[in-house]
Amino acid sequence: MFLQLAVWKRLVRWLTHQSQDSARLNLEGTIRRDRGKTVQEPLNFYKMEATSIGFPGSTNLTATFGSRLRKRSLSSSVAVGGKQRSQLLKPTVHVCRNLGRGLNVRSASISRDAPITTSSGLPLREVPGSYGLPFFGAFFDKIAFYWIEGTPNFYANRMAQHQSTVYRMNTVPQPPFFPVDPRVIVLLDQKSYSTLFDVDKVEKADVFVGTFVPDLQFTGGYRILPYLDPSEEKHKILKSFTFEVLKSSGRRVFPEVHAALSEVFVKWETGLKKNGKVKYNEALSVGSVRLNSRALLNADPTDPDTKATLGRDAPSIIKSWIIPQIIPMAVIRLPTWMKVALAPFIELLIHTFPIPYALVKSKHQKIVAFVRENAKETLDMAEKQFGLDREEALHNLMFNTFFNSWGGLNFLYPSIIKRLGSTSEEFQRELSAEVRKAIEDNGGLNPAALNSMPLVQSAVYEVFRTDPPVPYQFGRAKKDLIIESHTAAFRVKKGEMLAGYMPVAHKDPKVFADPDVFNPKRFLGEKGQKLVQYVLWSNGRQTETPTTHNKQCPGKDFITTIANLLVAEVYSRYEILTVDGDTLVSVKRVSSGLKPRWL
Numbered sequence: 006m007f008l009q010l011a012v013w014k015r016l017v018r019w020l021t022h023q024s025q026d027s028a029r030l031n032l033e034g035t036i037r038r039d040r041g042k043t044v045q046e047p048l049n050f051y052k053m054e055a056t057s058i059g060f061p062g063s064t065n066l067t068a069t070f071g072s073r074l075r076k077r078s079l080s081s082s083v084a085v086g087g088k089q090r091s092q093l094l095k096p097t098v099h100v101c102r103n104l105g106r107g108l109n110v111r112s113a114s115i116s117r118d119a120p121i122t123t124s125s126g127l128p129l130r131e132v133p134g135s136y137g138l139p140f141f142g143a144f145f146d147k148i149a150f151y152w153i154e155g156t157p158n159f160y161a162n163r164m165a166q167h168q169s170t171v172y173r174m175n176t177v178p179q180p181p182f183f184p185v186d187p188r189v190i191v192l193l194d195q196k197s198y199s200t201l202f203d204v205d206k207v208e209k210a211d212v213f214v215g216t217f218v219p220d221l222q223f224t225g226g227y228r229i230l231p232y233l234d235p236s237e238e239k240h241k242i243l244k245s246f247t248f249e250v251l252k253s254s255g256r257r258v259f260p261e262v263h264a265a266l267s268e269v270f271v272k273w274e275t276g277l278k279k280n281g282k283v284k285y286n287e288a289l290s291v292g293s294v295r296l297n298s299r300a301l302l303n304a305d306p307t308d309p310d311t312k313a314t315l316g317r318d319a320p321s322i323i324k325s326w327i328i329p330q331i332i333p334m335a336v337i338r339l340p341t342w343m344k345v346a347l348a349p350f351i352e353l354l355i356h357t358f359p360i361p362y363a364l365v366k367s368k369h370q371k372i373v374a375f376v377r378e379n380a381k382e383t384l385d386m387a388e389k390q391f392g393l394d395r396e397e398a399l400h401n402l403m404f405n406t407f408f409n410s411w412g413g414l415n416f417l418y419p420s421i422i423k424r425l426g427s428t429s430e431e432f433q434r435e436l437s438a439e440v441r442k443a444i445e446d447n448g449g450l451n452p453a454a455l456n457s458m459p460l461v462q463s464a465v466y467e468v469f470r471t472d473p474p475v476p477y478q479f480g481r482a483k484k485d486l487i488i489e490s491h492t493a494a495f496r497v498k499k500g501e502m503l504a505g506y507m508p509v510a511h512k513d514p515k516v517f518a519d520p521d522v523f524n525p526k527r528f529l530g531e532k533g534q535k536l537v538q539y540v541l542w543s544n545g546r547q548t549e550t551p552t553t554h555n556k557q558c559p560g561k562d563f564i565t566t567i568a569n570l571l572v573a574e575v576y577s578r579y580e581i582l583t584v585d586g587d588t589l590v591s592v593k594r595v596s597s598g599l600k601p602r603w604l
């Protein structure tokens with residue numbers, strides 16, 4: 006009796022595809038739309054579920070199975086995608102395929118009803134948005150991106166239009182003179198954005214600055230570390246070398262930041278005395294090039310006594326080499342009348358063709374010479390310890406020091422001054438008091454003191470949140486994926502390009518309350534600490550660790566430290582800064598008798 010029952014159950018399961026071992030069957034089906042057009046679509050049967058993308062909206066799917074023993078009907082919800090809802094009217098799915106085990110699906114019909122959901126309960130949608138007509142669609146997106154909407158509006162407007170944080174659009178730059186495919190799927194919320202950090206899901210080769218790869222001559226003819234996928238053997242070796250360089254910089258960081266910033270403060274005060282105001286980034290830019298290069302290479306490119314010095318022009322020489330590599334992604338902000346007058350020229354000069362390396366070759370060669378002359382020990386270490394080719398190590402070291410690190414700092418440091426200098430006097434006094442107390446309690450501005458400054462840390466995280474120095478991340482789907490936002494799931498095909506825009510993901514209202522408000526206390530306390538994981542500036546969570554297996558920035562902790570150090574240095578000297586845009590209008594030196602002591 007029991008045996009009979011078991012055999013019968015097995016038979017029923019087998020017939021209805023509900024047995025565990027045959028739970029998933031992939032059917033190739035032919036979908037005929039009511040207009041008569043035929044589209045090839047895969048149908049996935051999973052127990053009682055089926056999925057079909059090709060028509061808009063959500064429907065129920067009923068499939069009739071004919072078998073040797075009996076005919077059965079299965080009904081399940083199915084999400085369908087497409088452009089116009091009118092196409093939904095009673096589309097019919099005809100499937101004919103021998104499934105083995107005697108089952109043969111003869112037909113399936115679709116009627117509109119409940120949506121199919123993923124295992125996490127989200128409705129499966131087709132990625133909204135379209136790429137438009139060939140060439141013209143991309144061209145109009147490009148003009149909107151650079152000139153009409155700019156960033157972040159370009160992203161926010163389409164997010165509102167599609168009612169989705171995941172959608173299709175064309176990015177910049179574009180063919181014919183940039184050899185790229187501009188079609189991307191944008192990810193703008195915290196949940197979908199994290200797909201870009203999962204190197205099992207996304208290919209990170211050659212996507213460091215977007216869909217295009219700058220001429221290899223900018224990097225000495227080498228595909229350097231940021232352009233490598235972790236699956237490439239060289240990635241592991243070069244990232245280990247970078248970790249070693251950062252480790253050996255450890256002891257220099259605190260004193261070098263102090264030395265460079267002391268000079269910056271003198272320049273600010275001299276400028277304020279002379280003109281009543283000063284552009285704070287002019288001195289800061291020189292200061293950050295010094296502290297960064299002294300920390301990482303143990304040499305100052307602005308010092309006239311350094312071999313192969315770049316002199317006072319070091320920041321502009323380095324910028325000349327960086328800008329052609331990133332300009333295709335940059336929106337140039339100009340007053341409206343200038344935009345109208347200059348747009349055609351700027352379009353032609355810098356948005357239509359890659360800027361030729363030859364224009365900056367001499368400047369690039371100067372930076373190469375500076376690194377070659379001053380980083381001999383580090384290059385010896387690269388050869389002996391990591392078996393690297395000396396020239397390859399040199400170009401990686403140079404790129405990390407001047408493009409990644411200083412290039413990022415050149416955005417981050419001014420953002421910190423601008424944001425904190427715009428907060429209330431009361432908040433700045435509180436910040437200054439915390440800094441001075443921690444220095445006093447720990448006998449100087451040392452790592453222990455810096456760790457005792459939760460307000461400083463919170464303020465820095467908030468700047469990273471509102472002004473991430475690198476706003477874009479790209480990655481190509483390594484396989485077919487389902488990507489989830491907070492409200493829906495989307496099917497993405499292998500090979501499609503995913504593009505994250507971090508300033509919008511960092512303002513995800515599902516994660517951050519009042520996301521548009523700069524709140525330097527946001528990351529304080531137990532609740533605030535839980536938010537730190539959503540700070541993504543390093544191409545990974547702030548709570549995670551860069552390794553040779555991922556693409557998280559190896560300079561994450563180095564940069565976090567020197568960002569905190571800037572705030573600690575500023576507010577140990579000043580109680581209040583007043584800034585107006587890019588101009589420092591006044592500073593108030595600390596009034597208490599407390600004198601900060603240094604390492």
Ligand code: HEM
Pocket residue numbers: 209212213230231232233240244247251301405406409410411412413414417474475477478479542543544555556557558559560561563564
């Ligand atoms: C404010 C400064 C910095 C910012 C904003 C920054 C940001 C980033 C971001 C967003 C990425 C990932 C890019 C991508 O693949 O999508 C990255 C990768 C990388 N960064 Fe940084 N970075 C900074 C400083 C540094 C420093 C100090 C170093 C080393 C000295 C460094 C070395 C690298 C390297 C080598 C990679 C590629 C990592 C890999 O291939 O696994 N960066 N950085």
